Amino acid sequence: MSIANRCAIIGMGCTKFGERWDTSFNDLIVEAAYEAYADAGIESTDLDAGWIGFTSSSRTGESLAGPLKLDHIAVTHVENACASGMEAIRNACHAVAAGEYKMVLALGVEKLKDSGLAGLPQPGGMHYAHPVLLTQINAPAYYALAATRYFYRYGIDPKKGKEYLAKITVKNHYNGSMHPKAHFQKAVSMETVMSAPIIAWPLGLFDCCPTTDGAAAAIITTPEIAKKYRNDYVLVKSFGLAIGQGMGIVDTDYDWTHWEETEQAAKRAYAGAGVKNPRKEIGMIELHDCFSISELLVYEGLGLCEKGQAGADVDAGTFELKGELPVNPDGGLKSFGHPVGASGVRKVYELYKQLQGKADLPQRQLKNPKLGLAHSQGGHPGAFECIISIVGLPA
Amino acid sequence: MIGIKSYGAYIPLLRLSQAEIARAYDRGAGPGELAVANFDEDTITMGVEAGVDCMRGVDRSTIDGVFFACTTPPYREKQSAPVIAEALDLKRELITTDIGNSLRAGTTAMNLALAAVESGRANNVIVVSSEMRRGFPGSEYERLLGDGAASLLIGNSDVIAAFEGSYTISDEMIDNWRAEHDNFVKSWEDRFVLTQGYTRNVHEAVKGLLKKYNLKPKDITKAILYGPDARNHQAMAKELGFDLKTQVQDPMFGAIGNTGTAMTMMTLVAALETAKPGDLLLVASYGDGADAFLIRVTPEIEKARGHRGIKGHINSKRSNLTYNKYLRLRGLLAVEESRRPVEVSSPVMLLRDRETLLAFKGVKCKVCGRVQFPKQRVCYHCRSKDQFDEVRLSDKKATIFTFCVDHLAATGDPPTIKAIIDFEGGGRTLCHMADRNTDAVKIGSEVEMAFRKIHDAMGFHNYTWKPRLVRE
Numbered sequence: 001m002s003i004a005n006r007c008a009i010i011g012m013g014c015t016k017f018g019e020r021w022d023t024s025f026n027d028l029i030v031e032a033a034y035e036a037y038a039d040a041g042i043e044s045t046d047l048d049a050g051w052i053g054f055t056s057s058s059r060t061g062e063s064l065a066g067p068l069k070l071d072h073i074a075v076t077h078v079e080n081a082c083a084s085g086m087e088a089i090r091n092a093c094h095a096v097a098a099g100e101y102k103m104v105l106a107l108g109v110e111k112l113k114d115s116g117l118a119g120l121p122q123p124g125g126m127h128y129a130h131p132v133l134l135t136q137i138n139a140p141a142y143y144a145l146a147a148t149r150y151f152y153r154y155g156i157d158p159k160k161g162k163e164y165l166a167k168i169t170v171k172n173h174y175n176g177s178m179h180p181k182a183h184f185q186k187a188v189s190m191e192t193v194m195s196a197p198i199i200a201w202p203l204g205l206f207d208c209c210p211t212t213d214g215a216a217a218a219i220i221t222t223p224e225i226a227k228k229y230r231n232d233y234v235l236v237k238s239f240g241l242a243i244g245q246g247m248g249i250v251d252t253d254y255d256w257t258h259w260e261e262t263e264q265a266a267k268r269a270y271a272g273a274g275v276k277n278p279r280k281e282i283g284m285i286e287l288h289d290c291f292s293i294s295e296l297l298v299y300e301g302l303g304l305c306e307k308g309q310a311g312a313d314v315d316a317g318t319f320e321l322k323g324e325l326p327v328n329p330d331g332g333l334k335s336f337g338h339p340v341g342a343s344g345v346r347k348v349y350e351l352y353k354q355l356q357g358k359a360d361l362p363q364r365q366l367k368n369p370k371l372g373l374a375h376s377q378g379g380h381p382g383a384f385e386c387i388i389s390i391v392g393l394p395a
Numbered sequence: 396m397i398g399i400k401s402y403g404a405y406i407p408l409l410r411l412s413q414a415e416i417a418r419a420y421d422r423g424a425g426p427g428e429l430a431v432a433n434f435d436e437d438t439i440t441m442g443v444e445a446g447v448d449c450m451r452g453v454d455r456s457t458i459d460g461v462f463f464a465c466t467t468p469p470y471r472e473k474q475s476a477p478v479i480a481e482a483l484d485l486k487r488e489l490i491t492t493d494i495g496n497s498l499r500a501g502t503t504a505m506n507l508a509l510a511a512v513e514s515g516r517a518n519n520v521i522v523v524s525s526e527m528r529r530g531f532p533g534s535e536y537e538r539l540l541g542d543g544a545a546s547l548l549i550g551n552s553d554v555i556a557a558f559e560g561s562y563t564i565s566d567e568m569i570d571n572w573r574a575e576h577d578n579f580v581k582s583w584e585d586r587f588v589l590t591q592g593y594t595r596n597v598h599e600a601v602k603g604l605l606k607k608y609n610l611k612p613k614d615i616t617k618a619i620l621y622g623p624d625a626r627n628h629q630a631m632a633k634e635l636g637f638d639l640k641t642q643v644q645d646p647m648f649g650a651i652g653n654t655g656t657a658m659t660m661m662t663l664v665a666a667l668e669t670a671k672p673g674d675l676l677l678v679a680s681y682g683d684g685a686d687a688f689l690i691r692v693t694p695e696i697e698k699a700r701g702h703r704g705i706k707g708h709i710n711s712k713r714s715n716l717t718y719n720k721y722l723r724l725r726g727l728l729a730v731e732e733s734r735r736p737v738e739v740s741s742p743v744m745l746l747r748d749r750e751t752l753l754a755f756k757g758v759k760c761k762v763c764g765r766v767q768f769p770k771q772r773v774c775y776h777c778r779s780k781d782q783f784d785e786v787r788l789s790d791k792k793a794t795i796f797t798f799c800v801d802h803l804a805a806t807g808d809p810p811t812i813k814a815i816i817d818f819e820g821g822g823r824t825l826c827h828m829a830d831r832n833t834d835a836v837k838i839g840s841e842v843e844m845a846f847r848k849i850h851d852a853m854g855f856h857n858y859t860w861k862p863r864l865v866r867e
Binding site for chain 2: 116134136140144145146197199251
């Protein structure tokens, strides 16, 4: 049985994303959860289960039950790297759809700025990256490997390629400049982006999302119960989850120019939601732009354009706020920020608000956003865990 | 017949010019440059390079011993030879030893290898000598010392050069030394060191050798003589009666510097590269006494021309090293700790994965033929379980599939080039490039594997292979 229309989101909360020096991990959880409770009109005592997504291993459900004082209900810590937050939502929905629980909390959180590191801590330690074979491996480098190959494969001069990527960054910063909860609320120029210091050539500073503190939360129940709380609840139409085998650095057939996990996850999500032509039927997309090249390749992975052709749509402004299919209307990871575990929930939060017509500023509000698609991917090329959620209003 | 069956050498790519050292200290410069090991090289990695060069065309399963000669090994307690043996993918039934503490260690190792083969205890012993001594910054030793390695395969058949005699003396004096906690070479006053140490000992050994075998200096085709520096090397050669123009092998002071324990063997390798059948070579080294050998080149020498050796490395160089960078490579500059996760390691994993890390072995699926590195249990292509043969990838060429220039990774010489490389015959991996050259790297560039130190996490040395652009 499909998950379509069997789970409803009746409340969401999202903290201000950014450098939250005076706010702890637990504070972020409390902030996001209580905003979601208030939005749903529930008390924490109404909850009968919870899921928390973040990437620091060795923690348990206590990390959610503790700060929120949940009273011995079922709480699970889920982890799938940058997809952890959306995994919390997906697991929560499956449990509700199975009839086990009636009212649940799905929350994503990350407190990165306490570490003092440039980039992410190394989650999972030695069993994630071999201490000798895979040292000093970092996300920008992995995505840069894909950018170099993509430009090569499609005969794109790296300078032109960097221009496509810069336009994506400029778009996301512009969108984020209008969101009061975004990490960076500032538009940037092409010149600023193009002349930024190199992090991992061909990617520069503005091709990389920041490290951010933040949390976001969703209250999920059945559509029957949802009706008692509000009319503009948001229904889950489908999920698609696909996990790579990590063979991008082993298998000589892996091309480093397409995201296979995104394609596989999209196929399942579209089938579940009955989407035949995503470019026409999806009204807005929140996708995983941890690096500008990721967004470019996700356009292709989601089937929004032909392989190798995403640059033409970037030039045409297809995915801008006023374009044919707005992508990352809240600024995305680049501008809204990327507290790893929180981002998946934050993406759904933006779709939820847009569907309800409650984007905080009128100039941000999309007209008739139809279905919304949220895309999260963790890991790295060849070893992605990609999850896609499609959501919409009740008919 | 017992003698040398094969040879190899290694000189690091980087060179520090005498002019650059002089610039750093505001003084006049002499000509020449020094070979300098990169941040990820040490005497083990250079020894492996020389060993790999020596193993070209040699059946590695025939090797019975590895003798490693070095006064600058990476460990005080823990042998280096087994690391080299594993990196060369040699068999487990093997005699290994490290021989050190003297500039004569290289020729001592040759002597012991000869003895092992003569006694029948071993058929083939590879002797590797490698060195990277340090002089105090600003000192004369700093201007003299270079880095490098050489190796000889000593055996009892098919020799390219036969040992015809030797003469060894032991001597005790304080001339050059490093006490237990010294990192830099120290020495007593010049004239004492020279006259009572080097000159007296080498003179005695060479004269003793010639007398023992009833030879005159003119009978020698090439003299391979250790020397502390160019001037004293020449003085020695002249005093022994050799013609400087025709009879003395260039010890390469101006091109690579004094490579200590490795120097005599490196000079011998250079001599073998141009030697002709019938040539008689005289080799003499110095350090706590002296060793002298007579070596007769055989017709087999013509079959041994496929090594990179000295000639293949000496002009393959990058001479733009600044003094500042040199200090950093040598760990003589305090550098800020990177804001990246700290490196970790595990001796348990190093032991379990030693064939992957050191011998650089992957697997080939018996069912579908796909080569995979590191080894897998289930084939990524056909999902067969545990149906694999081992494949050594360290001596395979590869091409760059894609790359990036990473400014974030903590490394001794940022930025790092990370590259996905595809091996000839199959297999792929992601690694940091050695001796990175951001101007030359391209998709499709040909690379060869180089054994390098990855880091010192947990206080021990972690090694594996990195690709580098093929040295030309």
